[in-house]
Amino acid sequence: xxxxxxxxxxxxxxxxxxxxxxxxxxxxxxxxxxxxxxxxxxxxxxxxxxxxxxxxxxxxxxxxxxxxxxxxxxxxxxxxxxxxxxxxxxxxxxxxxxxxxxxxxxxxxxxxxxxxxxxxxxxxxxxxxxxxxxxxxxxxxxxxxxxxxxxxxxxxxxxxxxxxxxxxxxxxxxxxxxxxxxxxxxxxxxxxxxxxxxxxxxxxxxxxxxxxxxxxxxxxxxxxxxxxxxxxxxxxxxxxxxxxxxxxx
Amino acid sequence: xxxxxxxxxxxxxxxxxxxxxxxxxxxxxxxxxxxxxxxxxxxxxxxxxxxxxxxxxxxxxxxxxxxxxxxxxxxxxxxxxxxxxxxxxxxxxxxxxxxxxxxxxxxxxxxxxxxxxxxxxxxxxxxxxxxxxxxxxxxxxxxxxxxxxxxxxxxxxxxxxxxxxxxxx
Numbered sequence: 001x002x003x004x005x006x007x008x009x010x011x012x013x014x015x016x017x018x019x020x021x022x023x024x025x026x027x028x029x030x031x032x033x034x035x036x037x038x039x040x041x042x043x044x045x046x047x048x049x050x051x052x053x054x055x056x057x058x059x060x061x062x063x064x065x066x067x068x069x070x071x072x073x074x075x076x077x078x079x080x081x082x083x084x085x086x087x088x089x090x091x092x093x094x095x096x097x098x099x100x101x102x103x104x105x106x107x108x109x110x111x112x113x114x115x116x117x118x119x120x121x122x123x124x125x126x127x128x129x130x131x132x133x134x135x136x137x138x139x140x141x142x143x144x145x146x147x148x149x150x151x152x153x154x155x156x157x158x159x160x161x162x163x164x165x166x167x168x169x170x171x172x173x174x175x176x177x178x179x180x181x182x183x184x185x186x187x188x189x190x191x192x193x194x195x196x197x198x199x200x201x202x203x204x205x206x207x208x209x210x211x212x213x214x215x216x217x218x219x220x221x222x223x224x225x226x227x228x229x230x231x232x233x234x235x236x237x238x239x240x241x242x243x244x245x246x247x248x249x
Numbered sequence: 250x251x252x253x254x255x256x257x258x259x260x261x262x263x264x265x266x267x268x269x270x271x272x273x274x275x276x277x278x279x280x281x282x283x284x285x286x287x288x289x290x291x292x293x294x295x296x297x298x299x300x301x302x303x304x305x306x307x308x309x310x311x312x313x314x315x316x317x318x319x320x321x322x323x324x325x326x327x328x329x330x331x332x333x334x335x336x337x338x339x340x341x342x343x344x345x346x347x348x349x350x351x352x353x354x355x356x357x358x359x360x361x362x363x364x365x366x367x368x369x370x371x372x373x374x375x376x377x378x379x380x381x382x383x384x385x386x387x388x389x390x391x392x393x394x395x396x397x398x399x400x401x402x403x404x405x406x407x408x409x410x411x412x413x414x415x416x417x418x
Contacts, residue, residue, distance in 0.1 A: 004414050011405035013414050017394065102399075125395040126408060134395050144409065150410055157392055169398030189266030193396060 001025040008044070008102060010126030012165075016113075017120030017136045028116055032109045032123065039105040043072065045096050056094050072097050072104065075200065085246045086216075088180035099207050103166060103200035106130050110199075128166040128210035130199045142248055148191035148233045155239065156231050158191070159248035164199035168192050168206040170235075179211045188213030190235050195246060196222070196228035 001022065014032055016025050040194045042051045051069045054060040062070065083167050089097045096166040106123050110130040114122050120133030122141055131141045140161045144154030148171050157163060170177055177186045192209045192230040194202040205228055209216030217240050220230040224242045231241040241247070330352055395410040403410050 001415060002417050006402045009401060010399055011402050011411070013296040013394065013410055016418075122394055124394045124396075126401075127395070127408075127410070128399065129396050131394070136321050141394065142392045144392035144395045146395055146409060151407060152412075154392060154395060154409070165396040167396040167398055170397035172400055172404065186407070191398065 001029065003029045003033070005033045005036065006035065008098075008105070008125065009046070011104075012104075012126070013124040015122050016117060016118055017122075017134060017154035019136075028113055028118055031112060031116065033113065035109050036105055036125075038151050039101060040114060042066070042068070043097065043101045044106075045094075049063045052095060052097065069191060071129065075104065076100050076201075079208075081202040081203070083204065084212045084219075085181055086179070086208035087204045091178050100200055100204060103128055103164070103203035107164075107199050120121060127172075128164070128199060128203050130164045132158055132162050134161065140248075145193050145231060146191070149237075155191075155233065156241065156245070157244050157248040158195060160195070160246055163197055163246075164202045165193060165195050166199060166203035167194075167205045168210040170210070177207070177210055179213070181211070185214060186211045188235055189216055189232055190237075192216065192220070192231040193231040194223070196223075196226075200242075202228060206236065209222065 001016045005012045005014065014029055016028060018025075023098065041047060041049075044050045045052055045056075047053060049066060051060060055062075060069075062073070073089075076087075079087045079100065080089070087099065089095055089100065102125055106125045106128065107130060109123055109146075110132060112226070113123075114132060118132075120136070122129055122131035127146070129143060131143070135141050140159040143158045143165050145156040145158065145165070145167060146169075147155045149155040150171055168177065170186065171190060178184070179186045183206060188211075189210050191207065192206045194206040194209070196202045196205075205220065205223055209220050209230070209232070212219055214234065217232050217234075220228075220232065221242060222245060223230065229242040229245045231245055232238070233239050392413070395408065395413065397408065397410075400408050400410075
């Protein structure tokens with residue numbers, strides 16, 4: 001079963017691969033969508049009544065905030081350290097944890113699917129994907145990485161049973177990816193893809209490496225030891241990938 | 250902060266080193282390998298001019314690589330079989346060293362090590378490849394999902410993922 005949901009300012013595609021009665025699959029999809037809308041309501045910077053907005057205005061004290069909210073803040077702080085400050089939830093001044101929240105909310109959604117008995121599924125939130133199990137044909141999920149200049153082509157194909165793929169690029173938002181270390185638009189890299197066990201980490205690493213510019217290539221190479229592989233295209237069209245990238249061809 | 254900046258600068262030099270070696274050591278008879286990395290064969294990327302840094306450090310590396318080439322003299326590709334190490338470039342954490350393996354006169358492997366205080370990492374050479382148009386075309390059809398920079402609900406409509414969703418709905 002496939003479902004497309006507009007939420008969190010992007011589009012989320014959900015595919016459940018297993019052969020189960022339609023109403024069961026529909027219930028699983030509905031649960032995922034409800035959760036993502038809940039996350040949007042609580043963490044969106046565009047909603048004045050979200051926990052993030054209330055915290056930003058000083059109306060919500062940290063000790064009164066939800067466990068999820070405190071988890072998000074802690075995770076953002078950890079990632080800020082792990083990325084030498086290149087992943088920064090305060091890059092724009094005010095708190096904006098969306099760079100973590102999207103990946104995290106999809107991780108949670110996928111975990112809920114598994115807890116509810118789904119073995120084969122993927123969730124693609126605006127280009128960042130968490131998958132488990134098998135494609136309906138019995139093989140791995142084949143994930144294309146969008147070609148950074150040609151929207152209708154892919155530059156790599158990955159094959160995964162269990163894992164996350166996150167891509168950050170300058171082609172979708174123009175130069176609006178900011179290097180938080182100097183406040184200027186990131187340059188040097190056109191597209192960064194990170195593959196690993198956790199989507200929130202993969203997403204943050206991809207964002208951070210993009211902000212680093214070309215130095216991000218070597219920084220990413222070191223993340224491979226922790227299970228995060230990567231594929232990078234520079235502004236001038238050079239392509240890099242780590243040795244264990246699960247490339248299908 | 251200063252510490253991490255130093256690391257970033259060091260590794261930037263390292264990344265450029267690999268490219269430099271690959272360009273300068275590769276025999277001209279092997280165009281597939283020798284193609285300038287900036288070129289997307291047949292593509293329409295309209296590549297932006299790259300920053301000056303890679304070119305500058307690439308040029309620096311050529312000197313080091315040439316030194317190695319002098320030692321190896323074989324008629325066809327000019328490359329002798331074996332494993333060769335480039336000159337080590339120092340950075341605040343240690344030395345970055347590029348090595349290549351030559352078999353049958355062709356480079357079959359290359360690697361750069363980044364020894365730092367605690368760990369070292371490698372970027373392998375299949376890695377440093379130009380995007381190939383034929384590969385891109387071949388890879389187009391058979392995927393279940395597409396990863397890309399975050400699209401808005403509006404730009405999703407134009408995405409490959411949207412086409413996939415439409416095809417399987």
